[in-house]
Amino acid sequence: MKLPLSPPSFETLIQNACSDRHISLFNSSFGPTDAEGRYLHWDKLRHLQPPEGWTSEYYWLALKSARQHLYKKLPFTSKSGEQFQFCMIDSIHRDLHWIDQNAAGRIGMDKPVTNPHTRDTYLVGSLIEEAISSSQLEGASTTRNVAKEMLRQGRKPKDHSEQMIFNNYQAMQFIREYKEEKLTPAMILQLHRLLTEATLDDANKAGQYRDGGDDIHVVDATAAVLLHTPPEASELPERVERLCQFANDLDGKEFIHPVIRAIILHFMVGYDHPFVDGNGRTARALFYWSMANQQYWLMEFISISRIIKQAPAQYGKAYLYTETDDNDLTYFIIHQLEVIKKAINALHEHLEKKAAELHDVEKKLDGSVLQGQLNHRQLAILRHALDHPNAIYSIQEHQAAHKISYQTARTDLLKLSDQFKILSKRKYGNLFVFVAPPDLGQTLADIEQIYQKGITV
Known part of the structure; x- marks a missing residue:
């Protein structure tokens, strides 16, 4: 770039x-x-x-x-002392109105995210997606399938990339826990500590501001171009404190729309670069905190990093446009509003796809003895198993995927194996695993015949 x-x-x-x-x-x-x-x-x-x-x-x-x-002036200055500012143009007003309609309040949609029985399943999926994409933006190279397996099974990370993704997942859960609290410098430092645990060259830098000895610059490695030099390290405590005041000043004299406030928070962490590493991940996580803090509840189910990752150069350019034109944040705001809209639309498309897939499974069971016998979690496994012969399912993975108790997860899988004969139960070390048969379609037909003959399964 x-x-x-x-x-x-x-x-x-x-x-x-x-x-x-x-x-x-x-x-x-x-x-x-x-x-x-x-x-x-x-x-x-x-x-x-x-x-x-x-x-x-x-x-x-x-x-x-x-x-x-x-121009609306902001309480932040560049390293040269000039104020940041932005314009509220018509397209921004239009996008904010759309987001208000589609990400907050009482959204009128018959979706799994509004169903208390299924929303946790989709929440886990979105947290995993953001953890993976945000880490991949910063260089994590683990494939999505491997990363999902690690998080769902709860196993320890095997390498640096997996550790980044694991950390990001922990940080997103931290954000959910503290979304009702006011932002403090201590929260930001703890968030950074979670994001960078066991990934920094100097472990002592986790949860600590960079200091004067840290030579921090944002560089395009491919073109060897210096893109950004952040403010002096000595200014960071004051700048972060001002950032927290801005994040919490919701009833100030001058109104700033909550979505704009969250985007500005995102930008300023990236601009100030308070840490030796993990600044982008921290900035995006704080954006989620700010949105959740202001009741934009649907944002918990989307991944902005997944959209940013599709065109990372545009993300970087939005920062640079702001810095090279009188600290005009309008460029970054416009870019992020487009990202948010795309992420919300992607969620709706994902939900429609999942609903169609479950409908197909239910259609396969229509009129059979299994109709109405499986809950939504078991139907999800059945749908997955039909497309993935020999797939392996564990109690721990099922528990994590749906945010349910161990006993509930165990009951789900035991019924699928022992009662309905849909999965095969096998011993793996000291644990049981459950395997999808390679000919599950035929297995379902066999189950139907057994019931019709009056034989108990």
């Missing part, structure tokens, strides 16, 4: 416009966006055709002038 070209000096452009007597500039009807509603950075706008009679520089000056009238 290369650094975007910084805009030309606003003051110089003003002087040139006055010298050129470019009167139309001061009478222009341009707003903060182009004709298509896009909030463009100079690095892109300079390549586009400006309106007739305008140069690219003067067109930029007209847009920038409109933005300056809309």
Whole structure:
């Protein structure tokens, strides 16, 4: 990734416009966006055709002038002492309204996430997805299937990548536990400790701010380009304290929409880079805390990191656009709102897919002796087993996947093996495991015949 070209000096452009007597500039009807509603950075706008009679520089000056009238100042400064700011443009208002309708309050949808009997199953899945994707963004290389197996089985991580994912899962659970509390520096340090346990070169740096001896820079390793140098380490305690005040100041004199507040919290942790490593994971986790703290309950079921991972360069560019254009956070806010919308839509698509799959299983059982005999957890195993011959299921994994007690998980699996004969029970060391037969479809047909003959299974 290369650094975007910084805009030309606003003051110089003003002087040139006055010298050129470019009167139309001061009478222009341009707003903060182009004709298509896009909030463009100079690095892109300079390549586009400006309106007739305008140069690219003067067109930029007209847009920038409109933005300056809309800027809302924030209680944060860059390392050079300039305030961060953002614009509330129409597209942001529209996206916030959509998110309010689809991620908070009483959402009218007949979905498993609103069903108290099934929501924990989907919550576990989303926590696992975010833990994996957020860690992969920072370099974890473990495959998704292996990582899911590790988390569901509760086994110890085998390598650095698995440890990152395991840590991220623990951190997301920590966020859920503390979502009703006010944010404190101690919470942020504990969150970082959870995220980086057994993954840092210096274990003592877990849960500790970087110090003056830590030479921290954000660099594009592929192009050997310096992208960002964070503020001095000596400033961090004060900057983090200010961040917590901002996160908790929900009834301040100036209203900032809760979603915007969460996105700004995300950005500022990335900008300040308080730690030697794990800053991105900490920033994204704090975004989840802020959203949950403000009752955006559906956010617990989505993964923003999964969406960011699809186009990581756009994520990095949103940071750089802000830093190279007067600390204008609008670029990052617009990017993250789009990420949130995509993540919510992805959740709905996932739920529809899972509902269709369970419907297919129930259809297979329609009219059979097993109809109505299996609960939703057992149906989920049956659906999975039909697509995965010889799959192995354990009590511990089933327990973790659905956030149920050991005894409930044991009963589910024993019924599938001993009563319904759907799975085969085998001894594995000191434990029982349950295996899907390679010809499960035929097995179901055999079960039906046995019942029809009046033989007890």
